[in-house]
Amino acid sequence: MIPELGQFALALALMAALVQSLLPIIGATRGDRTWMESAQTTAVVQALLVAFAFGALMHAYIISDFTVLNVVENSHSLKPMLYKVAGTWGNHEGSLLLWVLILALFGAAVAVFASNIPLALKARTLSVQAWISVGFLSFLILTSNPFERVFPPPLDGQDLNPLLQDFGLAIHPPLLYIGYVGFSIVFSFAVAALIEGRVDPAWARWVRPWTLAAWTSLTGGIALGSWWAYYELGWGGWWFWDPVENVSFMPWLAGTALLHSAIVTEKRDTFKAWTILLAILTFSLSLLGTFIVRSGLLTSVHAFAVDPERGVYILGLLAVSILGSLALFAWRAPAMESGGLFAPISREAGLLINNLLIATACATVLFGTLYPLFLEAITNEKISVGPPFFNASFIPITLPLIIVMGIGPHLSWKRADLPGVLARLKWLAVIVLLATLVILWIANGGPLLAVISMGIAVWLIGATLQDWARRAKLFQPGAWARIRRQPRASHGMTMAHLGLGVLMMGAIGSSAWKSDTVAFAEKGTIVPIAGFEIIFEGIEQVRGPNYIAQVASLKVTQDGEYITNLYPERRVYPVAGSTTTESDIRQTLAGDLYVSIAEPASEDAAGLWTLRLIYEPLVNFLWIGSVMLVLGGALSLSDRRLRVGAPRRAVPTNATPAE
Amino acid sequence: MKRVLFLLPLVLAVVIGGFALWGLSGGRDPAQIPSALISKPVPDVTLPPIEGIATPGLSKADLQGQGLTLVNVFASWCGPCRAEHPILTRMTAEQDLRIVAINYKDKPEAAVAWLEELGNPYELIGSDYSGRGGIEWGVTGVPETFIVSNDGIVLYRFPGPVVGDGQRRFQDALDAARAAE
Amino acid sequence: MKRILLSLILLASPVFAVEPDEVLDDPVLEERARVISAEVRCVVCQNEPIDSSNAGVARDLRIIIRERLVAGDTNEEVFEYLVLRYGDFVLFNPPWKPSTYALWLGPFVILIFGFGAVVLTLTRKKAVPAATLSAAEQEELEKLRSDRS
Numbered sequence: 001m002i003p004e005l006g007q008f009a010l011a012l013a014l015m016a017a018l019v020q021s022l023l024p025i026i027g028a029t030r031g032d033r034t035w036m037e038s039a040q041t042t043a044v045v046q047a048l049l050v051a052f053a054f055g056a057l058m059h060a061y062i063i064s065d066f067t068v069l070n071v072v073e074n075s076h077s078l079k080p081m082l083y084k085v086a087g088t089w090g091n092h093e094g095s096l097l098l099w100v101l102i103l104a105l106f107g108a109a110v111a112v113f114a115s116n117i118p119l120a121l122k123a124r125t126l127s128v129q130a131w132i133s134v135g136f137l138s139f140l141i142l143t144s145n146p147f148e149r150v151f152p153p154p155l156d157g158q159d160l161n162p163l164l165q166d167f168g169l170a171i172h173p174p175l176l177y178i179g180y181v182g183f184s185i186v187f188s189f190a191v192a193a194l195i196e197g198r199v200d201p202a203w204a205r206w207v208r209p210w211t212l213a214a215w216t217s218l219t220g221g222i223a224l225g226s227w228w229a230y231y232e233l234g235w236g237g238w239w240f241w242d243p244v245e246n247v248s249f250m251p252w253l254a255g256t257a258l259l260h261s262a263i264v265t266e267k268r269d270t271f272k273a274w275t276i277l278l279a280i281l282t283f284s285l286s287l288l289g290t291f292i293v294r295s296g297l298l299t300s301v302h303a304f305a306v307d308p309e310r311g312v313y314i315l316g317l318l319a320v321s322i323l324g325s326l327a328l329f330a331w332r333a334p335a336m337e338s339g340g341l342f343a344p345i346s347r348e349a350g351l352l353i354n355n356l357l358i359a360t361a362c363a364t365v366l367f368g369t370l371y372p373l374f375l376e377a378i379t380n381e382k383i384s385v386g387p388p389f390f391n392a393s394f395i396p397i398t399l400p401l402i403i404v405m406g407i408g409p410h411l412s413w414k415r416a417d418l419p420g421v422l423a424r425l426k427w428l429a430v431i432v433l434l435a436t437l438v439i440l441w442i443a444n445g446g447p448l449l450a451v452i453s454m455g456i457a458v459w460l461i462g463a464t465l466q467d468w469a470r471r472a473k474l475f476q477p478g479a480w481a482r483i484r485r486q487p488r489a490s491h492g493m494t495m496a497h498l499g500l501g502v503l504m505m506g507a508i509g510s511s512a513w514k515s516d517t518v519a520f521a522e523k524g525t526i527v528p529i530a531g532f533e534i535i536f537e538g539i540e541q542v543r544g545p546n547y548i549a550q551v552a553s554l555k556v557t558q559d560g561e562y563i564t565n566l567y568p569e570r571r572v573y574p575v576a577g578s579t580t581t582e583s584d585i586r587q588t589l590a591g592d593l594y595v596s597i598a599e600p601a602s603e604d605a606a607g608l609w610t611l612r613l614i615y616e617p618l619v620n621f622l623w624i625g626s627v628m629l630v631l632g633g634a635l636s637l638s639d640r641r642l643r644v645g646a647p648r649r650a651v652p653t654n655a656t657p658a659e
Numbered sequence: 660m661k662r663v664l665f666l667l668p669l670v671l672a673v674v675i676g677g678f679a680l681w682g683l684s685g686g687r688d689p690a691q692i693p694s695a696l697i698s699k700p701v702p703d704v705t706l707p708p709i710e711g712i713a714t715p716g717l718s719k720a721d722l723q724g725q726g727l728t729l730v731n732v733f734a735s736w737c738g739p740c741r742a743e744h745p746i747l748t749r750m751t752a753e754q755d756l757r758i759v760a761i762n763y764k765d766k767p768e769a770a771v772a773w774l775e776e777l778g779n780p781y782e783l784i785g786s787d788y789s790g791r792g793g794i795e796w797g798v799t800g801v802p803e804t805f806i807v808s809n810d811g812i813v814l815y816r817f818p819g820p821v822v823g824d825g826q827r828r829f830q831d832a833l834d835a836a837r838a839a840e
Numbered sequence: 841m842k843r844i845l846l847s848l849i850l851l852a853s854p855v856f857a858v859e860p861d862e863v864l865d866d867p868v869l870e871e872r873a874r875v876i877s878a879e880v881r882c883v884v885c886q887n888e889p890i891d892s893s894n895a896g897v898a899r900d901l902r903i904i905i906r907e908r909l910v911a912g913d914t915n916e917e918v919f920e921y922l923v924l925r926y927g928d929f930v931l932f933n934p935p936w937k938p939s940t941y942a943l944w945l946g947p948f949v950i951l952i953f954g955f956g957a958v959v960l961t962l963t964r965k966k967a968v969p970a971a972t973l974s975a976a977e978q979e980e981l982e983k984l985r986s987d988r989s
Contacts, residue, residue: 518858791904
C-alpha cells in the first residue's frame with residue numbers, strides 16, 4: 001500500500017509543480033500578489049509530497065519489501081541496516097528520486113526562508129525552479145518508476161553491489177546531489193533576473209548564500225567520492241580524470257568561479273552578465289553530469305545504470321533548460337549595464353584573472369572529456385583522452401591561478417598598489433624559495449614540477465596567512481577582538497584558501513613521491529617498502545553478515561621496531577557473486593602505508609598470496625584540505641550578513657574587509 | 660559584435676548537444692573499439708595445430724590466395740562461442756565459405772572435446788594457448804570473427820557472437836566483401 | 841544491467857594489478873614498464889590502464905611490454921607496437937597528429953580567447969572617464985541599496 005501512496009504522492013507533486021511553474025510567474029507579470037504568493041504554498045507542498053515518496057521508498061528498503069522491484073534488485077534481507085537505507089539512493093530510480101527531492105527542498109527553502117527577497121523575483125525564481133521539477137518529475141514517473149511492483153515476490157533480494165556497501169559511499173551521493181542540484185536554485189535566480197532584466201548588487205547578495213551552500217556540499221561530495229575510491233577500490237588512487245569524475249569537477253570549477261564573480265557583482269555592481277552566465281553554466285554542467293553518467297555516452301570506470309533511451313529523455317530536458325536559458329541570456333544580457341569601474345590593478349582585476357583561469361580550466365576539462373566523442377562523430381576514429389592530457393593542460397593553467405590567489409586578497413578594490421603589495425610579500429617570497437630548496441633536498445630528486453608546485457602551495461598558504469594576520473593586525477594589542485569583529489565570510493575565505501594549499505600538498509605528495517611494490521607472500525615473507533618492513537604472518541577465514549573473508553595478518557616494523565599490525569581482507573559475497581578487496585591502511589600525517597591482498601593470477605603461484613604495498617606520502621593532506629574547504633564554506637555561510645532570513649541590516653560599504 | 664559574443668554560449672551548447680544526440684543514436688557502443696588491422700595484411704603468426712586433432716595449424720600463408728576466408732577466434736570456455744558455433748557452421752556450409760579458427764587460450768583437451776561435441780567446420784585451427792597470437796590479431800575477447808580477402812587483407816572484424824542482430828550485420832559485411840572481391 | 845554489474849566486478853579488483861611474477865629484475869626497466877603500462881588503456885575494460893586491470897589481455901600486454909623492453913625497445917617503439925595492433929585507442933596520452941591538433945591546441949585557444957576578452961574588458965574600462973561618485977551620490981546609492989535588501 002505504501003509504495004502506491006508514494007507513487008501517488010509523486011503524481012501529486014507533479015501537479016503542484018505544474019501549478020507552481022505557471023501561477024507565480026504569470027502573477028509576477030500581472031502584478032497579482034495572491035498569484036505570486038501561491039508559490040510559497042506550492043513549493044512547500046511539492047517538497048512535502050516528494051519527501052513522502054522518498055520516505056515510502058526508504059520504508060520499502062528498511063522493511064525489505066520484496067514486492068517492490070527496485071528493492072529486489074538492489075537489496076537483501078541480510079544487509080546491514082545502514083546499507084539498506086543507503087540502498088534507497090544506490091540505484092538509478094532511487095537516486096533520481098533523491099535528485100528531485102533535493103530540487104524540491106531547495107525550492108521550499110527559498111519559499112520559507114528567503115523573506116527578504118522582493119516578491120516578484122521570488123515568484124519568478126520559484127516558477128523557474130518548478131519548470132525543472134516538472135521536467136525531472138515527469139522523467140521519473142514516465143521512465144523510471146521506483147515503486148514498480150513485482151509478482152510473485154521473490155524470497156530474497158539480489159543484493160546491493162558489495163562495493164557500494166561502504167559508509168563513505170552511502171553519504172557521497174546525497175552530498176554530491178545537494179551540490180549538483182543546489183546550483184539549480186542559483187540557476188533559477190539567474191533566469192528570473194534575466195526575465196526581469198535586472199541584476200544588481202542586491203540580487204548578487206540574495207543569491208550568494210545559495211551558491212555557497214551548493215558549493216560547500218559539492219566540495220564535500222567530491223572529496224568523499226575521492227576518499228571512497230582511495231580506500232575502497234584498493235588501488236591507492238584518488239583521481240583518474242575519468243569522465244564521471246570530470247563531470248562532477250566541472251560544476252565545481254564553474255561554481256567556484258561563480259562564487260568569486262558574484263562577490264564582484266555584489267560589491268562593485270559589475271561583471272553582471274558574466275555572473276549570470278556562470279550561474280546558468282554551473283547548473284548546466286551539473287545537468288550534463290547527470291546526463292553523461294546515466295546515458296552511457298562515454299565509457300567510465302565508475303559504471304552506473306546506463307540506458308541510452310533514458311539518455312535521450314534527459315537530453316531533451318537538457319536541451320529545453322540549457323538552450324532556453326542561454327537563448328534568454330543572449331537576448332537579455334547584452335542590455336545589462338556595467339556598474340563600478342576599476343583599474344587594471346585592483347581586486348576586481350584580480351578576480352577577473354581568477355575567473356579567466358578557472359573558466360579556462362573548466363573549458364579544458366569539458367573539451368578533453370568530450371573530444372573523443374567529437375572525433376568519433378566526425379572521423380569515426382576512436383581515441384582515448386586520459387590523465388596525461390589533463391595533467392599537461394590543467395596543471396599549467398592552475399599553477400598561475402594559485403600564484404595569483406596568494407596576491408589577490410592583498411589587493412584593494414577599484415585601484416590597488418601592486419608595488420606596495422609585492423613589497424609586502426617579498427619576505428614571504430624569500431621564505432617560499434628557501435622552503436622549495438628544502439623540499440628539493442628532502443625529496444632527493446623526483447619530478448621538478450612537483451617540487452615547484454609544492455613551493456607554490458607553500459606560497460599560497462603563506463600569502464593567505466599573511467593577509468589574515470595583516471587584516472587582524474595580529475601582533476598588535478586587541479587582535480582577538482578584531483578577529484572576532486571581522487565578518488565570518490572573510491575568515492571563511494582564509495580557511496578555504498588555506499585548505500586549497502593543504503589539499504595541493506596532498507595531491508602533489510601522493511602522486512609524485514608515491515612508491516609501491518608487489519610480492520608473492522606466504523607465512524614469514526618479509527617485504528620492504530619506504531623504510532618499513534612488512535611481515536606476512538598468515539591468513540585466517542572470517543565470516544561476516546553477508547560475506548566470507550580471508551583476512552591476512554601483517555606485522556609492520558621500521559628498523560626492526562614494531563610499529564603496528566595491518567589486516568587487509570579479501571571478501572567474497574556469495575549472494576551478489578562478487579569479491580571485493582578491503583585494504584588496510586596505516587594513516588599518519590607523513591603518509592599512508594596501504595596494504596591489500598589478492599589471489600595470484602598465475603597458476604604457478606597457487607597457495608601464495610599477492611601482497612600489494614603502497615606508500616603514499618602526504619595523502620592525508622588531501623582530506624584535511626578538503627575538510628578545510630568545506631569548513632571555509634560553512635564559516636562563510638554562517639556569516640550573519642548572509643544568513644538566510646537574517647534581520648535586515650544596512651548594506652556594508654565598500655570598506656568591508658576582504659572576502 | 661557584443662550580441663554575437665552573447666550568442667556564443669548558446670551556439671556552443673547546441674553543438675555539444677548535437678554531438679550528444681549523435682552519440683546516443685544508432686546503437687553505438689562506446690566501449691567497442693575498431694580494429695587497427697582493417698585494410699592491412701593479416702599478421703605474420705604461425706600457430707600450431709591443437710594436439711589430439713587432425714585439423715592442421717594456421718599461418719599467414721594459409722590466408723593468401725585461398726579465396727575469401729573467415730577467421731573465427733573461439734575458446735571452449737566461452738559461452739557466446741557455443742551460441743554462435745552452429746550459426747557459423749550453417750552459414751559457411753550454405754554459402755560455401757572457407758572458415759578457419761584460432762583457438763584462444765584454451766587447453767587442447769577441452770578444445771578437442773568441444774569440437775567433438777559441436778562439430779568441426781574449420782579447415783585449419785591454430786592453437787593459441789599463450790594468447791600471443793590473439794594479441795597479434797588485435798583480439799580483445801572471444802568470440803571474434805574476421806573476414807580476410809583472397810590477398811590476405813583483413814576486410815572486417817566482428818567482435819562478439821554472430822547471432823541475432825549481430826548475424827545480420829555480419830552477413831551484410833560479408834556480402835559487401837564478396838561484392839568487392 | 842548485467843554489463844554494469846560485470847564492469848563493477850572488474851573494477852572491484854585492485855588497480856595496480858601487476859603480479860609479482862611479472863616484475864623485472866632490472867629496476868630501471870621495471871620503472872619504465874610501469875610508466876608505459878599506466879598510459880596504455882585496457883582494451884576490454886571500461887576506462888582503466890592495463891597497469892591496474894586484472895583482465896587477462898591486460899596481463900598479457902604487461903608481460904609483452906616487459907619483454908620488448910628487455911629486448912631493447914625504446915618506450916616509443918613499445919607504444920608503436922601496441923598501436924599497430926590495437927590502434928590509437930590504447931593510448932591515454934593522445935598522439936600529436938592531424939586529428940588531435942584541435943585537442944592539444946584547444947586549451948591554448950580557449951586561454952588566448954579568454955585573455956583577449958579580459959584585456960578588452962580592462963582597456964574599455966580605462967577609456968571611460970574615471971567615475972567617482974560625489975559624496976551625495978554615494979549616499980543616495982547606499983540608501984537605494986539598503987532599501988532593496
